[in-house]
Amino acid sequence: MERVFKAVMLGGAGSGKTSLRNYFLYNSHTGQYTPTTNSDFVSTYVTLDDEEMVAVQIWDTSESKPDLPTTQSLLQDADGVMLFYDGGSKVSLHALERHLLTIAAACRTRRHKLPIILVQTKCDLEIDDEQRAECERAKELCQSRLELDDIQCIETSARTGFGVALAFQTIAELCRSQWRGAMTSDEDERLPKVRHSRHGDPIAYGAFELETSTGAKTRTRHGTAARRLKRKLCRLFCFA
Known part of the structure; x- marks a missing residue:
C-alpha cells in the first residue's frame, strides 16, 4: 500500500493558498477571490525530480474562522506545512506570526x-522597497520562531504559474525525505499508520468541518447521491 503524504497550507486571508492549489491541479486561474470557509483536501500525485510520483493530500485551511484547536488538529499528523504570505500585504505578513506560534506548539x-x-504569493505584482524588506523579515521571523537554521522561501504567482509546481514539488520532496529518515531511525518501532489514498480520477476531493474541542472529530460532508456512491467505491478499491 502506498504512502500518502499530508501537506497543510497555512496563511492569512487572501494570501493566495486556494488559487495556488487550483493552478497546480487544474492549470487555471480565475482571478476571483472566494474565501475558504471550511478546511478541505485534494489528493493527487506529485512528480519529483527523480521522476518518482508520490501521493499527496493537499489541505487548504480556512482563515475566515481562525481557530487554534482546528489548526492544531490538522498539524498533529501532517507530514509537511506550506506557510503562505502575500509579499504586498502587510496584513498577510503579520498573520504569519500567529501561524508560527501554532506550528511551534504542534512541533513540541x-x-x-x-x-x-x-x-x-502574487510575485507578478510589483512591491516597493519597504515591502521587500518586510518579506526578508518574514523569512528571518520563521527561522527564529521555529528554531531553523534556514527555511526555503519560494516565490510564486497563481496568475502566471511562476514557481507553483516548484512549491508543491519541494514540500513533497521534504515529506518523503523526512519519512525515509523516520523509517531508518524507527525501524524497530511502530511507525505511524499509512494514510490511505483517496484517489479518484486520480484527484479526489474531500470537504471537512473540524470541531473546536480538544481531540476534534472530523465529519465528512457529502453532497449528492452520486458523490456518496463515488466515495463508497473509492473506499472499496483504495481501502480508505
Missing part, C-alpha cells in the same frame, strides 16, 4: 521534525 508534541517551506 511531535517526535520528528515537521518539514516547512515559506511560499510568497
Whole structure:
C-alpha cells in the first residue's frame, strides 16, 4: 500500500493558498477571490525530480474562522506545512506570526521534525522597497520562531504559474525525505499508520468541518447521491 503524504497550507486571508492549489491541479486561474470557509483536501500525485510520483493530500485551511484547536488538529499528523504570505500585504505578513506560534506548539508534541517551506504569493505584482524588506523579515521571523537554521522561501504567482509546481514539488520532496529518515531511525518501532489514498480520477476531493474541542472529530460532508456512491467505491478499491 502506498504512502500518502499530508501537506497543510497555512496563511492569512487572501494570501493566495486556494488559487495556488487550483493552478497546480487544474492549470487555471480565475482571478476571483472566494474565501475558504471550511478546511478541505485534494489528493493527487506529485512528480519529483527523480521522476518518482508520490501521493499527496493537499489541505487548504480556512482563515475566515481562525481557530487554534482546528489548526492544531490538522498539524498533529501532517507530514509537511506550506506557510503562505502575500509579499504586498502587510496584513498577510503579520498573520504569519500567529501561524508560527501554532506550528511551534504542534512541533513540541511531535517526535520528528515537521518539514516547512515559506511560499510568497502574487510575485507578478510589483512591491516597493519597504515591502521587500518586510518579506526578508518574514523569512528571518520563521527561522527564529521555529528554531531553523534556514527555511526555503519560494516565490510564486497563481496568475502566471511562476514557481507553483516548484512549491508543491519541494514540500513533497521534504515529506518523503523526512519519512525515509523516520523509517531508518524507527525501524524497530511502530511507525505511524499509512494514510490511505483517496484517489479518484486520480484527484479526489474531500470537504471537512473540524470541531473546536480538544481531540476534534472530523465529519465528512457529502453532497449528492452520486458523490456518496463515488466515495463508497473509492473506499472499496483504495481501502480508505
